[in-house]
Amino acid sequence: MKRTEPLEFHQPTSLAEATRIMLDGGPGGHFLAGGTDLVIAMKEKGLVPRYVVDLKRIPSLSGIREEDDGGITIGALTTLREVEISPLIVGRYPFLAQSAAEVGSIQIRNRATIGGNMANATPSADVAPALLALDAKAKLAGSGGERTMDLKDFFRGPGQTVAEPGEVLTELHIPPRAPRLVGEYIKFSPRDMMDLAYIGVAVTLVLAEADRRCESVAIALGAVSPTPMRAPGAEAVLQGQVLTEELAEESGRKASEECSPISDVRSSAGYRRAMVRVNTKRALLNAAAGGGPVPWTSRRDRRHA
Amino acid sequence: MSQPIEFTLNGRATSVDAPAHRLLLDLLRDEIGVTGTKEGCGTGDCGACTVYLNGKPVNSCLVLTGELAGADVVTIEGLKEGDAYHPIQAAFIEDGGAQCGYCTPGMLMMAKSFLEENPDPTDDEIRFALSGNLCRCTGYVKIVEAVQDAAAELRRRAAEGRNNG
Structure with missing residues (x-):
């Protein structure tokens, strides 16, 4: 494994100082937080920062x-x-x-x-x-x-x-959310641990107490567009409606149309779209069913339910 | 551009001249000569280089020396209790959990830290905690058994401590 190259290392103790070092330093500077992306980029992807500004000595940035x-x-x-x-x-x-x-x-x-x-x-x-x-x-x-x-x-x-x-x-x-808000995140990946997502789907729902209509619904997708995204069309399918399996299916179909996945070493664009469709549906139904966090060992079962 | 860096290593105040870009893993192995910590992948996937940084298990292959001023670092060399093996070490020896031995220092560091948080784990919880420690030679059955046996021994000691207290 390649080693990191020499660099200037700064440890500012205030935000103002961090900004000043970066502005005075000019190009080739990188902020350092946990280093699990930056140091890997330095070792694997040929990134050679001229200087690094470590943010970990600035109080008030964590917690x-x-x-x-x-x-x-x-x-x-x-x-x-x-x-x-x-x-x-x-x-x-x-x-x-x-x-x-x-x-x-x-x-x-x-x-x-x-x-x-x-x-x-x-x-x-x-x-x-x-x-x-x-x-x-x-x-x-x-x-x-x-x-x-x-x-x-x-x-x-x-x-x-x-x-x-x-x-x-x-x-x-x-921001403050309704206490009744429920949600679900499904990471769909080749392996259960230590892997990147083929696709990710997060949903949140606030269901009316009386008739369980969707008072609010949010659907967000990962790994299927240039940035993590919301799926407003898929949300609109459910807004104000009573969540049924058919509507969850329809919302998932809409989400799969709204995203713009690429084909790469992990999977094809078509497979990603198909997995957005089924996992959006699952995430919606799981969230509505409640039950709280799922231990990782039973996630696979629940995901394929 | 080396500069003196002062930190605590296995309980001892340590000062080394090393450049900021040096990886903690290389600082330990090549400059200080503490070689129990191993390099596997070098990219934070395999866990062979696990050490404690300020009390928490981390991949030393991804830590820059520049961050270390004032830090508390513990390596596998710091695991023994005086001359005696820590129960997690003893269990890996007894149960054959060491196997080829290469991933073992990282496994031991992660397992000890995990058992402090969860003294009575299920096998699945052990596998979750050790998911960032890869064994490429044999498998995980004996490793999980060893962690369970160490957990039982640590619980027995804790109960004994309470009874004697």
């Missing part, structure tokens, strides 16, 4: 907290393992915790951060669909101050985001 209004803020440097086992996340949005647990191994998740996972902007990032289905916002800080946007608008393409030079993704924010 999970509940806001007064019931929203949840997740610091960008929070590790995926912390998201996976956080009692707040597991209790409120178990499918989000599960999506974090789908990434790599415990060793990887002890390093990989949720902000790094988003900023790396891989179309197959497991946490992205769950966050998109929760209407998550991204907060950035740079020389022009702070700005907040819908997470879906943060992504621009594979490996590309709207972050300006020197701008740091600082927080992900989940």
